[in-house]
Amino acid sequence: MGPREDRSGAASNGARLARPGRRRTALLAILGCAALTGLVTAIALSRSDGSGLPQNENTVATGASPQAASQAAAGDLRQVSGAGPGPRLEAAAEPAQPAAGDLAGRVICIDPGHAATADAGVEPIGPGSAEMKVKDPGGTSGIVTGVREPVVTLAVSLYLREILESRGATVVMTRSGPDYSGGNRERAQVANDAGADLLVRIHADGSADPSRRGVSTLYPALIPGWTDDIHTQSRAAAQAVQAAMVSGLGTADLGIVERSDITGFNWADVPAILVEVGFMSNAEEDVMLSDAAYQQRVAMALSQGIGSFLS
Ligand SMILES: [Zn+2]
Known part of the structure; x- marks a missing residue:
């Protein structure tokens, strides 16, 4: 596109x-x-x-x-x-001195969803929980392109890193290549260890209904002992990013969605969101999501939302 x-x-x-x-x-x-x-x-x-x-x-x-x-x-x-x-x-044409940037001093953790190899291992969905979830079911794939979700999420994430760094932010990635080992608990831990101002998890959606399309942003439900410290800020981040995505991409607004079952949220000690950037089960969005120019537009919209949350 x-x-x-x-x-x-x-x-x-x-x-x-x-x-x-x-x-x-x-x-x-x-x-x-x-x-x-x-x-x-x-x-x-x-x-x-x-x-x-x-x-x-x-x-x-x-x-x-x-x-x-x-x-x-x-x-x-x-x-x-x-x-x-x-x-x-x-x-x-001499290179100008880089500006400090409006995100100087901010730390953002980007988590490109899934990885090249799925991981059937399980992990507790939150600290001390007996409820277990699969570490990485592998994600969805494009109905037209056949491209796998982890490829799209990585591409968008790398563009996003570039934009955020150009604005002065420090960016920490849970993975910057196709491979990753560890579960969503470890992904959250990367953000915790970095003392991130925000953990941004990038995913693409899939649905049995091929007409379903648009973007949504998930955020942690308030669970005492797990997410009570990050719930309010995460919700604010979700609102800011969802609004920027909808206006930046002109796509369907599926809103912000509170979730209590996301391992990568429940282990997070920093504000966290998960952005579903489009449906790979929708032919049109699938093709767009594999287009480099559209991936850059997605990254730009994400960066605008992140910037407005952090400012
Ligand atoms: Zn996913």
């Missing part, structure tokens, strides 16, 4: 490119008149250099690289100032 993004990008470039052409015509007209006398020429040239005409127009109108044009479209006028790829561009 992502055609909507592509189209809007092209439209933006087009609008940006159209303006220089018009201004260039005006500039040529000024120069034409100015040619009548040297004095007027000097005045006209001085005006064209310093009259406030956007300098980037020259770059774009005289055949700047697509890269420069896209930088102009992105509003980075500094990068394309001057009339071409001369020393000024080189100087401007």
Whole structure:
């Protein structure tokens, strides 16, 4: 997916490119008149250099690289100032000092759901519980693509890590490759050990009903001794992330869902949520979820929700 993004990008470039052409015509007209006398020429040239005409127009109108044009479209006028790829561009292209970022000092644990190999071992669903659950049933898989859920959750998680780190956050991953050994208790422990401000668990949904689609965010029910310390904050995080996902992806809103049976919640000592980013049992969402551009949109929406919860 992502055609909507592509189209809007092209439209933006087009609008940006159209303006220089018009201004260039005006500039040529000024120069034409100015040619009548040297004095007027000097005045006209001085005006064209310093009259406030956007300098980037020259770059774009005289055949700047697509890269420069896209930088102009992105509003980075500094990068394309001057009339071409001369020393000024080189100087401007020096890497900027990384900003501290709005998430500096924050620690976020990302847990990409499942792993390449399912784990039929069992573990207690909470501290001291006799109720046991399978460590990793393996997750769902795409009805059209056949792609497995752990592949999608990892891809989205790696994009999310990149975005969060660019905003200054410290990111801890329960896994950053296809393999993982341990159960959901251990996944929660990774977040606990890191003293994470939030544990974000990424999953994709499956349903026997192929028409079912949309996103939901799970959060821990209040269970005294287990989740009473994280319930309220987790709920707030779920609300923030769910809202950002719905508005960022324009997909069906299946709401936030309280759960008492999630091992990875009941062992958590830090606020925790689990985001179901779409249904792999729905043909359209399955295809989208394996598309890199859509995975990046999901990651961006997640990061926005996480950011609004943490700020
Ligand atoms: Zn899952």
